[in-house]
Amino acid sequence: xxxxxxxxxxxxxxxxxxxxxxxxxxxxxxxxxxxxxxxxxxxxxxxxxxxxxxxxxxxxxxxxxxxxxxxxxxxxxxxxxxxxxxxxxxxxxxxxxxxxxxxxxxxxxxxxxxxxxxxxxxxxxxxx
Amino acid sequence: xxxxxxxxxxxxxxxxxxxxxxxxxxxxxxxxxxxxxxxxxxxxxxxxxxxxxxxxxxxxxxxxxxxxxxxxxxxxxxxxxxxxxxxxxxxxxxxxxxxxxxxxxxxxxxxxxxxxxxxxxxxxxxxxxxxxxxxxxxxxxxxxxxxxxxxxxxxxxxxxxxxxxxxxxxxxxxxxxxxxxxxxxxxxxxxxxxxxxxxxxxxxxxxxxxxxxxxxxxxxxxxxxxxxxxxxxxxxxxxxxxxxxxxxxxxxxxxxxxxxxxxxxxxxxxxxxxxxxxxxxxxxxxxxxxxxxxx
Numbered sequence: 001x002x003x004x005x006x007x008x009x010x011x012x013x014x015x016x017x018x019x020x021x022x023x024x025x026x027x028x029x030x031x032x033x034x035x036x037x038x039x040x041x042x043x044x045x046x047x048x049x050x051x052x053x054x055x056x057x058x059x060x061x062x063x064x065x066x067x068x069x070x071x072x073x074x075x076x077x078x079x080x081x082x083x084x085x086x087x088x089x090x091x092x093x094x095x096x097x098x099x100x101x102x103x104x105x106x107x108x109x110x111x112x113x114x115x116x117x118x119x120x121x122x123x124x125x126x127x128x
Numbered sequence: 129x130x131x132x133x134x135x136x137x138x139x140x141x142x143x144x145x146x147x148x149x150x151x152x153x154x155x156x157x158x159x160x161x162x163x164x165x166x167x168x169x170x171x172x173x174x175x176x177x178x179x180x181x182x183x184x185x186x187x188x189x190x191x192x193x194x195x196x197x198x199x200x201x202x203x204x205x206x207x208x209x210x211x212x213x214x215x216x217x218x219x220x221x222x223x224x225x226x227x228x229x230x231x232x233x234x235x236x237x238x239x240x241x242x243x244x245x246x247x248x249x250x251x252x253x254x255x256x257x258x259x260x261x262x263x264x265x266x267x268x269x270x271x272x273x274x275x276x277x278x279x280x281x282x283x284x285x286x287x288x289x290x291x292x293x294x295x296x297x298x299x300x301x302x303x304x305x306x307x308x309x310x311x312x313x314x315x316x317x318x319x320x321x322x323x324x325x326x327x328x329x330x331x332x333x334x335x336x337x338x339x340x341x342x343x344x345x346x347x348x349x350x351x352x353x354x355x356x357x358x359x360x361x362x363x364x365x366x367x368x369x370x371x372x373x374x375x376x377x378x379x380x381x382x383x384x385x386x387x388x389x390x391x392x393x394x395x396x397x398x399x400x401x402x403x404x405x406x407x408x409x410x411x412x413x414x415x416x417x418x419x420x421x422x423x
Contacts, residue, residue, distance in 0.1 A: 068179075108290050
């Protein structure tokens with residue numbers, strides 16, 4: 001019996017399969033999950049979700065959200081989960097440029113800008 | 129009595145209209161089922177989200193966030209009106225508009241500056257006719273609103289709210305209660321008020337309410353939960369209106385098909401009578417002619 005990984009987006013359940021090892025792109029770095037992990041709720045960043053399944057590795061770009069691990073089930077709530085092959089590297093790059101051009105005069109604007117930059121960086125990294 | 133040929137023509141055209149309304153009804157039924165499935169799919173997401181909120185609360189985290197707090201003396205408000213792009217759906221759009229107008233007046237009185245955003249051509253047209261110009265217009269939403277599109281709008285609102293350009297956001301949409309009941313509702317989405325969802329499916333956390341480890345920290349998770357729950361709430365509004373629109377169209381078209389059937393029955397009767405009287409008239413003429421010749 002291995003891990004079960006469920007990825008849910010608001011539109012549908014994107015992914016539901018067994019995996020030997022799941023690597024989550026947490027807010028502050030990657031987190032590997034193996035069978036028997038203690039229960040956990042975590043905040044996801046913008047990055048790559050990696051699964052080691054019996055059929056081989058799989059990679060998805062995850063757009064923020066949450067992860068919940070309990071009883072060998074990894075629940076991932078995210079607004080978007082895109083297989084890495086479908087990402088466009090050029091598009092991600094232009095998004096990053098746009099984010100860096102945003103104005104950041106007030107602390108609030110700074111916050112918005114930082115979020116956009118972080119998201120675009122994650123996308124660029126995942127699309128490589 | 130009207131002449132038989134004109135009656136027949138009219139009957140034919142009504143038959144054609146009935147064909148169209150029946151087809152529209154069938155299409156609306158199919159779309160309604162699809163939209164309903166999507167609305168159900170989102171609940172899988174919201175259930176999990178409220179489970180996370182519950183375990184945060186259970187761990188003793190104080191649920192506090194700038195988006196949850198009422199602002200003192202708000203200056204500018206915004207209303208988002210969700211209507212449909214197409215007509216022929218009964219009272220769907222008019223009931224949304226009827227709810228919107230008093231709310232605009234009310235907000236103008238209490239807050240002052242009110243901006244109006246409208247989704248759907250019918251709503252844009254209807255409000256323009258009543259002298260309300262929409263700041264932003266969205267016409268890309270059909271029977272299956274995409275989360276990506278809604279999220280863009282939601283992020284825009286969050287940005288405006290955080291930077292202080294807007295102090296309140298109301299959404300006017302049609303809430304789907306059942307197939308026979310949809311209510312035009314006003315919901316205040318910003319400030320959010322509370323994170324509790326009104327769905328009665330909150331006891332999901334019972335299965336293994338173990339001690340969770342929060343990474344990086346409960347506060348950081350909360351920081352993300354609040355905007356996410358705003359986005360899903362807005363998305364749910366869009367889905368609800370899409371479902372309600374299809375139901376409204378389904379019912380309106382069903383009524384239209386039935387009335388067309390009744391009308392055809394009525395016209396057929398009149399037509400037969402007219403035809404019969406025409407024949408009788410002709411026979412009378414012939415008989416009259418024969419009698420005239422005999423005498």
